[in-house]
Amino acid sequence: MPSPKRNPxxxxxxxxxxxxxxxxxxALDAGFTIDEIIETNNPKLRAESEFNQENLxxxxxxxxxxxPIPGQSLTNNPDTPYPWETPPDITNPNEALDxxxxxxxxxxxxxKVVSALAGGLPVGDISMAILYNKFIQGVINIDVLMLLAxxxxxxxxxxxxxxxxxxxxxxxxxxxxxxxxxxxxxEQQLNPLQQIxxxxxxxKINENAIPKNILDRVKEQGPEIRSMLSRGxx
Amino acid sequence: MGLFSSIKKAFKKVVNGVKKVVKKVVGGVKKVVKKxxxxxxxxALAIAAAVVVTGGAAIGAFGGKLATTQFGSWxxxxxxxxxxxxLFGTTAGNPLxxxxxxxxxxxxxxxxxxxxxxxxxxxxxxxxATDFLGITDKATRMGYVLDPTTGKYVVDTSKTFQGxxxxxxxxxxxxxxEVKAGELGTIGTGKVIDPDTGKxxxxxxxxxxxxxxxxxxxxxxxxxxxxGEIMKSAAINQGFNLASSAVASKYxxxxxxxxxxxxxxxxxxxxxxxQVYASQSNINIADIYNYPTYGTGDPGxxxxxxxxxxxxxxxxxxxxxxxxxxx
Numbered sequence: 001m002p003s004p005k006r007n008p009x010x011x012x013x014x015x016x017x018x019x020x021x022x023x024x025x026x027a028l029d030a031g032f033t034i035d036e037i038i039e040t041n042n043p044k045l046r047a048e049s050e051f052n053q054e055n056l057x058x059x060x061x062x063x064x065x066x067x068p069i070p071g072q073s074l075t076n077n078p079d080t081p082y083p084w085e086t087p088p089d090i091t092n093p094n095e096a097l098d099x100x101x102x103x104x105x106x107x108x109x110x111x112k113v114v115s116a117l118a119g120g121l122p123v124g125d126i127s128m129a130i131l132y133n134k135f136i137q138g139v140i141n142i143d144v145l146m147l148l149a150x151x152x153x154x155x156x157x158x159x160x161x162x163x164x165x166x167x168x169x170x171x172x173x174x175x176x177x178x179x180x181x182x183x184x185x186x187e188q189q190l191n192p193l194q195q196i197x198x199x200x201x202x203x204k205i206n207e208n209a210i211p212k213n214i215l216d217r218v219k220e221q222g223p224e225i226r227s228m229l230s231r232g233x234x
Numbered sequence: 235m236g237l238f239s240s241i242k243k244a245f246k247k248v249v250n251g252v253k254k255v256v257k258k259v260v261g262g263v264k265k266v267v268k269k270x271x272x273x274x275x276x277x278a279l280a281i282a283a284a285v286v287v288t289g290g291a292a293i294g295a296f297g298g299k300l301a302t303t304q305f306g307s308w309x310x311x312x313x314x315x316x317x318x319x320x321l322f323g324t325t326a327g328n329p330l331x332x333x334x335x336x337x338x339x340x341x342x343x344x345x346x347x348x349x350x351x352x353x354x355x356x357x358x359x360x361x362x363a364t365d366f367l368g369i370t371d372k373a374t375r376m377g378y379v380l381d382p383t384t385g386k387y388v389v390d391t392s393k394t395f396q397g398x399x400x401x402x403x404x405x406x407x408x409x410x411x412e413v414k415a416g417e418l419g420t421i422g423t424g425k426v427i428d429p430d431t432g433k434x435x436x437x438x439x440x441x442x443x444x445x446x447x448x449x450x451x452x453x454x455x456x457x458x459x460x461x462g463e464i465m466k467s468a469a470i471n472q473g474f475n476l477a478s479s480a481v482a483s484k485y486x487x488x489x490x491x492x493x494x495x496x497x498x499x500x501x502x503x504x505x506x507x508x509q510v511y512a513s514q515s516n517i518n519i520a521d522i523y524n525y526p527t528y529g530t531g532d533p534g535x536x537x538x539x540x541x542x543x544x545x546x547x548x549x550x551x552x553x554x555x556x557x558x559x560x561x
Contacts, residue, residue, distance in 0.1 A: 034267055151283075
């Protein structure tokens with residue numbers, strides 16, 4: 001059981017990456033090890049995308065609907081603006097982050113996020129979808145959207161880690177963070193399985209276990225013995 | 235290019251930038267911890283980031299294993315320590331108090347515990363490779379063990395207190411967690427089975443300044459000083475202090491102090507990390523709530539209770555909140 005030497009240090013950073021790094025380094029300095037921080041190192045489920053013709057057809061049909069003509073938005077009635085054309089509901093990034101986190105940490109939302117991560121959808125795209133939706137609804141403005149990109153990405157990464165999923169961050173990059181140590185560790189985990197497999201293959205048949213008449217017949221006929229699955233005589 | 239295309243393009247750049255930063259940070263941590271896989275460091279960073287983003291005290295809202303890990307508990311300890319301390323000073327007119335009034339991390343109250351509630355469903359999605367509930371670890375730590383015959387968790391008697399007449403209250407059969415939940419009425423001395431080692435040791439249970447219970451194992455049980463002894467000791471100390479101050483004031487003048495320049499920042503108390511950050515970033519401390527900041531020294535990290543129903547920062551515990559804070 002880890003026994004930290006001291007309480008966490010107080011620090012303030014302007015971005016999540018630096019804050020996370022500081023927290024991890026502080027924990028290491030206080031006596032934790034990386035294994036104690038992550039506590040469990042379960043085998044991860046690899047994110048795998050499956051080709052779906054229906055989804056592709058839907059995407060193609062959406063794309064074929066065409067895009068607005070340049071300047072088309074200027075012809076809209078100014079009395080009925082789109083939500084994103086009106087002042088946003090939240091302009092404070094801290095409040096906006098609370099708003100997003102609150103919705104993201106609902107069971108159904110997490111379930112969908114985990115499902116998407118397991119399906120191979122990158123963290124960046126999921127964050128984009130969440131924040132873009134908030135912008136379209138007129139909840140946040142573009143500046144806040146950009147400011148929230150990093151914390152929301154980290155939160156989704158944490159959900160992925162909590163769900164033991166090997167996820168993509170951008171594109172198809174899930175193996176980018178694997179290095180020699182990870183590969184060696186994975187091989188070490190696989191070694192016992194491979195050993196069992198090898199032992200099974202190399203295991204010699206005990207001759208006493210087979211009746212002598214069958215053994216003699218096998219020796220006599222040799223390669224002429226046909227497999228039960230082979231095609232019969234035509 | 236339309237507005238939305240521009241947003242998507244800009245967001246892609248941000249995502250790319252974040253990924254680069256993540257890689258850099260993983261590399262930075264890797265320099266400190268040798269022979270640790272990058273994926274493990276990435277996991278540690280993601281966990282730490284979740285703690286920082288959701289707020290230390292709101293870590294429970296994240297649910298799952300994170301809330302029960304040693305690291306999670308340690309990080310939460312920071313916020314609780316600060317909430318009971320005087321990090322932001324005690325002056326009602328302090329701009330930091332205003333910041334704290336604005337801040338109210340309501341995530342802990344409003345967000346559900348997603349992994350606890352959705353554990354089964356997600357488990358099926360993730361192919362059963364995950365243990366969202368983390369009940370095994372938690373149960374072990376809390377002093378419970380799975381009874382294989384009934385399939386239910388029962389109290390692990392090897393990890394409970396053994397009452398032998400020393401306690402002010404009979405604690406036999408209770409786990410450390412249960413004793414802790416019982417608050418101050420359980421303070422006493424006696425034979426304790428250390429939940430960590432399983433060894434029987436003599437010791438006592440005391441409460442620190444914050445009221446948290448602590449088992450001091452392996453200590454001699456003493457009767458303690460009598461009231462008379464304490465008074466005598468105090469009188470001697472007081473007399474000695476008076477005498478030494480009188481001598482000091484007679485023979486030593488006040489310490490010389492240099493003339494402060496225009497950049498003089500020294501105050502009665504050292505600057506808090508938040509004040510340092512605000513000063514370095516050229517931000518008015520009273521407006522810092524408008525800027526996204528992260529870390530254990532960030533007010534948003536520490537707040538998890540509804541405003542005005544929590545203990546105020548820097549105020550004595552259990553005192554009613556006065557109207558001064560509303561100013």
